[in-house]
Amino acid sequence: MLDSNNPDIDVDALMVRVQHEVLRRQYGAPAAGGGPEAMDVSGLESLIAAAAAHGGPRTRWPGKLWFFPGFVQRFGLRTVGWLLRDQLAFNAALVQALRESAALNARLQASIRELDARVRQLEGRG
Numbered sequence: 001m002l003d004s005n006n007p008d009i010d011v012d013a014l015m016v017r018v019q020h021e022v023l024r025r026q027y028g029a030p031a032a033g034g035g036p037e038a039m040d041v042s043g044l045e046s047l048i049a050a051a052a053a054h055g056g057p058r059t060r061w062p063g064k065l066w067f068f069p070g071f072v073q074r075f076g077l078r079t080v081g082w083l084l085r086d087q088l089a090f091n092a093a094l095v096q097a098l099r100e101s102a103a104l105n106a107r108l109q110a111s112i113r114e115l116d117a118r119v120r121q122l123e124g125r126g
Contacts, residue, residue, distance in 0.1 A: 009122075014074070020043040020046055023046035023047060023050050024042060026050075044098075045102060048099055049096075050097075051091070051098070053101055055091035055092065055094075057077075057080075058069075058077055058081065061076070
């Protein structure tokens with residue numbers, strides 16, 4: 001059992017790790033393959049998936065507002081969607097930019113690993 005007054009435990013870092021794992025499992029982001037680079041990409045992809053899932057137009061009311069009739073709910077959802085259309089477009093563009101940035105980051109990391117391997121190989125010969 002953990003001691004509640006243990007100063008070695010960083011609660012914030014632990015909560016971030018738990019949130020990343022929950023998002024990864026919920027949205028199906030690839031598991032961390034090994035090494036800190038893969039874990040960061042996995043966490044980033046899970047956050048992007050969560051942003052994409054919650055950044056679109058609302059299609060259902062929260063559970064507390066289900067007492068309204070169906071036509072009132074549809075009208076309300078269309079009104080909210082119309083009022084927030086600029087924000088929804090911005091969210092979609094931001095999610096796309098984040099996905100492209102993550103893909104570019106992954107390609108750059110692969111290139112760096114390849115160049116490191118070549119440098120080690122050349123150092124071994126010399």
